[in-house]
Amino acid sequence: MWEYTDKVKEHFLNPRNVGEIENPDGIGEVGSLSCGDALKLTFKLDEAKQKIIDAKFKTFGCASAIASSSALTEMIKGLSLEEAAKITNEDIADYLGSLPKEKMHCSVMGREALESAIANYRGVALPMAEGELVCECFGVTDLEIKRAIEESNLRTVEEVTNFTKAGGGCGKCVDRIQELINEVRKTGKPKIIPMTGPKRLTNIQKIKMIEDVFEREVRPTLKKDGGDVELLDVDGDYVIVSLRGSCASCSKSQTTLKEYIEKKLREQVLDTLIVEESKI
Amino acid sequence: MSATDGIIYMDNNATTMVAPEVLEAMLPYFSQLYGNPSSMHTFGGQVGRAVRTARGQIAELINAEPEEIIFTSCGTESDSTAILAALQAQPEKRHIVTTRVEHPAVKNLCRGLDSLTGHKHRITELPVESDGTLDLQRYEDSLSDETSIVSVMWANNETGVIFPIEEMAKIAKNRGILFHTDAVQAVGKIPIDLSTVPVDFLSMSGHKLHAPKGIGVLYVRKRTPFVPFLIGGHQEHGRRGGTENVASLIGLGKACELSARHIVKENTTVRALRDKLEKGLLEKIPNALLNGHKTQRLPNTANVSFEYVEGEAILLHMDRFGICASSGSACTSGSLEPSHVLRAMGVPFTAAHGSIRYSLSVYNNEDEVDFVLDKMPGIIANLRQMSPFWQNK
Numbered sequence: 001m002w003e004y005t006d007k008v009k010e011h012f013l014n015p016r017n018v019g020e021i022e023n024p025d026g027i028g029e030v031g032s033l034s035c036g037d038a039l040k041l042t043f044k045l046d047e048a049k050q051k052i053i054d055a056k057f058k059t060f061g062c063a064s065a066i067a068s069s070s071a072l073t074e075m076i077k078g079l080s081l082e083e084a085a086k087i088t089n090e091d092i093a094d095y096l097g098s099l100p101k102e103k104m105h106c107s108v109m110g111r112e113a114l115e116s117a118i119a120n121y122r123g124v125a126l127p128m129a130e131g132e133l134v135c136e137c138f139g140v141t142d143l144e145i146k147r148a149i150e151e152s153n154l155r156t157v158e159e160v161t162n163f164t165k166a167g168g169g170c171g172k173c174v175d176r177i178q179e180l181i182n183e184v185r186k187t188g189k190p191k192i193i194p195m196t197g198p199k200r201l202t203n204i205q206k207i208k209m210i211e212d213v214f215e216r217e218v219r220p221t222l223k224k225d226g227g228d229v230e231l232l233d234v235d236g237d238y239v240i241v242s243l244r245g246s247c248a249s250c251s252k253s254q255t256t257l258k259e260y261i262e263k264k265l266r267e268q269v270l271d272t273l274i275v276e277e278s279k280i
Numbered sequence: 281m282s283a284t285d286g287i288i289y290m291d292n293n294a295t296t297m298v299a300p301e302v303l304e305a306m307l308p309y310f311s312q313l314y315g316n317p318s319s320m321h322t323f324g325g326q327v328g329r330a331v332r333t334a335r336g337q338i339a340e341l342i343n344a345e346p347e348e349i350i351f352t353s354c355g356t357e358s359d360s361t362a363i364l365a366a367l368q369a370q371p372e373k374r375h376i377v378t379t380r381v382e383h384p385a386v387k388n389l390c391r392g393l394d395s396l397t398g399h400k401h402r403i404t405e406l407p408v409e410s411d412g413t414l415d416l417q418r419y420e421d422s423l424s425d426e427t428s429i430v431s432v433m434w435a436n437n438e439t440g441v442i443f444p445i446e447e448m449a450k451i452a453k454n455r456g457i458l459f460h461t462d463a464v465q466a467v468g469k470i471p472i473d474l475s476t477v478p479v480d481f482l483s484m485s486g487h488k489l490h491a492p493k494g495i496g497v498l499y500v501r502k503r504t505p506f507v508p509f510l511i512g513g514h515q516e517h518g519r520r521g522g523t524e525n526v527a528s529l530i531g532l533g534k535a536c537e538l539s540a541r542h543i544v545k546e547n548t549t550v551r552a553l554r555d556k557l558e559k560g561l562l563e564k565i566p567n568a569l570l571n572g573h574k575t576q577r578l579p580n581t582a583n584v585s586f587e588y589v590e591g592e593a594i595l596l597h598m599d600r601f602g603i604c605a606s607s608g609s610a611c612t613s614g615s616l617e618p619s620h621v622l623r624a625m626g627v628p629f630t631a632a633h634g635s636i637r638y639s640l641s642v643y644n645n646e647d648e649v650d651f652v653l654d655k656m657p658g659i660i661a662n663l664r665q666m667s668p669f670w671q672n673k
Contacts, residue, residue: 002592012596018666033669034629036590036610036618040668058668060633062592062609066666138616161616168616 004063005097011067016074019056025049028117030109035138035165037061037106039069041113043076045121050259052076052084057113064096064103071095072110085118087111088151089163104163108148124271134176137169142180149184157181201270206234209269218261222247229261232278239265242278253277286602288648292488293437293465293581293639294606298531299490305534306492309527317524318515327526334533338497341536342482343473350498350516351529355464355485356385358498359431361509361520362460362481363389366429367397369505370458373428375402379414379443380624386431386462387620402426410626411573412441420451429458434466434482438608438621438637439572440581442470446477453478458504464488468539469546469578480504486528490542490641491535495528545642551579553649554640558582560653565660569631571622580640583608585622585631588670589663594636597659603652608635630669 004012024042031038037060044054055073059066071092076084089107093099099107119126131141148154148163157177161167167174201209210231222228227247233240241261243253250256262275289297315324317331335346352358363376363386376390382405393401404422406414414432423430430452435442445461452459460481466472468489474482481504486495500506500519512521562568567587586594591609598605608619610633617623618632627635638652664670 009596012593013600015666029668033588033633036616036629036633038668058666060588060667060669061590063596065590066593165616 002064002100002103004067004100007095007097008064008067008099011070011096012063015057015066015070017054017056017070017077018058020058021054021056026117026121028113028115028120030112030116031061032139033060037065037109039065039109039113041069041072041117043117043121045081048259050080052079052081061106061109062103064099064106065109067096068092068099068106068110069113072114076114081118081121084114087114090152101159101162104152105165108163119271122267122271124267134180135164135166135169135173138165140164140166142176145177145180146184149181155181155185203234206239206269206273207231210234210239210265213264213268218264221260222256227256237270237272237274239273239275240278241275288601288603288644288651290638290640290644290648290652291604291606292641293440293637295487295493296490296641297643298487298492299535299538301538302491302531302534306527306531309530317526318513330530331524331526334530337533337536338484341472341539342467342484342499343475344499345502347517348499348501350500350519351524352496352498352520353494353525354496355383355462355483355488356496357509358481358483358485358496359383359385359460359462360389361498362483362500363429363431364509365500365505365507366458366460366481367393367401368507370428373426374399375404375424375426375428377404377406377419377422377427377430377432379406379408379432381408381412381436381438381441381621382431382433383437383462383464386433390431406432408441408624412436412439412571412621412625413573413576414443414448416444416447416451419448423452423455423457427455427457429460431460431462434461434463434472435470435578436572436621437465438619439583439625440465440578440639441572442466442576442578445479449477449479465578468535468543469580471543474499474501486532486535489535489539491532492528495525495532497532542642547579550640550642550644553644553646554580554582554638556646557638557640557649557652558584560649561656564653564657568660569627571625571627571631571635582638584636584638585627586634586636586660587630588667589634589660591634591636593663594634594659597662598636598655601651601655603655606637606639608637609633 021042021044025045026043028041040058042056043052046053055076057069057073059069075087075095089111092107092110116126131143134140134142134145145160145164145166152163154160154163157167157174160177167177218229226245228244230242230244232242247253257275257277265273313327315327317324317328335349338349339346378386378390390403406419408414432443432448434445449459458480461479462483464483464485467484480501482499484497487493506519508519510521515521515524561584569585571583571585591607595607608622610616610618622632622635
């Protein structure tokens with residue numbers, strides 16, 4: 001028998017937010033019947049499309065999978081998408097007190113469903129599925145394994161199996177998993193794998209694409225209200241802009257910056273971009 | 281209030297309650313009759329006599345000779361002893377025939393033989409049909425001059441499916457091949473007569489038939505080549521070293537004596553309860569499937585799959601009502617894949633993860649079956665309404 005915390009048991013026996021939202025803003029589906037667990041997450045945003053006002057789940061799986069799903073929906077309600085996107089599987093496990101180590105993959109499934117739902121809302125593809133398939137039994141890619149190794153500081157094949165299920169079936173891929181562990185460990189400082197975007201863009205490419213979005217969509221919209229925007233610089237993920245005209249003195253300029261300009265750029269250029277106003 | 285209050289125990293293929301008569305028979309051997317049965321003095325000697333009585337009671341249940349009974353610590357030790365004895369006694373033969381649905385005690389031993397012994401072995405794991413039965417022609421075809429031993433369970437622990445051991449043992453005997461059967465689940469539930477079933481080795485385990493855990497038996501037919509597994513003193517006529525687990529083996533003797541009576545009840549009362557439970561579950565719950573052959577099965581076992589829900593979640597909801605059972609789901613096995621038995625039978629994934637094994641005993645009653653039948657539909661419906669694969673029809 002698994003040693004579940006009281007909170008896991010409570011969320012399993014009285015799960016919150018079971019069901020499916022009609023006309024949701026985001027849908028995330030992960031897992032499958034053959035894998036033994038699957039989760040369908042739906043969420044609804046408020047009218048300003050800023051905050052998650054409702055979230056529901058349907059889960060096929062064991063007690064910890066159901067409890068993790070229930071916890072996830074409770075955790076994301078009231079959060080902005082940016083805040084929600086920062087939730088890790090460890091956060092879900094912490095919310096529940098803890099999970100048995102063999103069950104950590106249940107919390108990973110929760111995190112993956114959330115990412116998938118946010119990506120669905122933003123209309124972008126998740127890159128994790130694009131990696132090289134390592135575990136055929138559970139359909140886990142090298143990108144997913146490397147990310148788990150980095151984020152949860154995994155050191156053994158067994159730990160990787162507990163977190164991602166990879167290697168838990170026929171066992172054919174355990175050597176490859178060990179290679180991935182060695183690879184990640186050797187690089188010392190964990191390398192951040194981009195959340196989205198199939199390839200890394202150079203700064204020049206980014207600038208070109210950002211200018212393009214500004215010309216086509218952003219500037220015409222701002223100009224309607226007597227404002228304007230100018231791209232000053234791009235440094236990694238940071239996009240430095242200067243607001244002009246009526247925008248410069250507008251009390252809602254931060255909202256314009258984050259909720260409109262940043263969102264447009266994330267949708268059309270790169271999901272990790274952060275837009276900031278020049279301090280000069 | 282005792283720990284068993286409010287408990288409905290339907291997990292008897294996992295372990296059983298020690299029968300009150302068994303416990304009573306054992307108690308003096310902890311406190312008063314603590315002598316070593318090998319001792320020369322009268323005090324130990326009387327314990328030796330009790331050991332002989334127990335050996336006789338066990339032999340009688342399976343219609344064997346007392347000297348063919350070797351006490352071990354568990355079913356797993358019995359399995360290891362039999363298979364390794366056959367291999368060591370016939371070093372020129374390195375082929376083993378077994379099945380894909382064996383207990384890990386046999387399956388994992390066979391799969392690990394090469395690294396254990398340093399010799400290469402060929403292992404044939406016979407497939408099973410979708411109802412869990414074996415194809416006898418395929419079995420016969422798999423035997424060769426290289427075959428050292430056949431190891432096939434008498435009855436499957438998960439589904440209760442009974443294999444035709446008499447026929448299979450005869451086929452092996454005609455070819456001069458040793459035959460071992462893991463009868464841990466069969467002894468005490470169905471009649472076993474080794475005067476007509478020519479097996480060379482048979483494993484049994486005390487705690488599956490209302491004796492305590494930690495005592496097992498290996499039956500070794502007279503004149504069967506044998507090499508001991510535990511090397512030590514002269515106990516068990518030099519066939520298994522180590523001081524006898526006296527109290528437990530006396531308990532097992534008593535349990536075998538009780539079993540001779542219980543076996544009728546197992547095949548009448550218990551079977552009727554099992555049938556009622558099984559029929560009720562299949563009728564009351566949609567998308568419920570029986571795993572295993574309908575009739576060629578132990579009288580106490582019902583393995584039912586509830587599609588689109590997961591076994592551990594089902595068990596934990598049953599646990600709230602004090603109902604104890606098992607599941608073949610991945611999450612309960614501690615591995616990530618569902619039971620190797622159900623997979624060998626080709627049970628679809630929609631059903632394999634949601635399998636529940638109910639295993640009854642003579643200590644169950646009809647009220648308990650009714651209670652389980654009352655609670656299960658709600659449990660399954662509750663989990664299904666949160667399953668993304670379940671569409672309310």
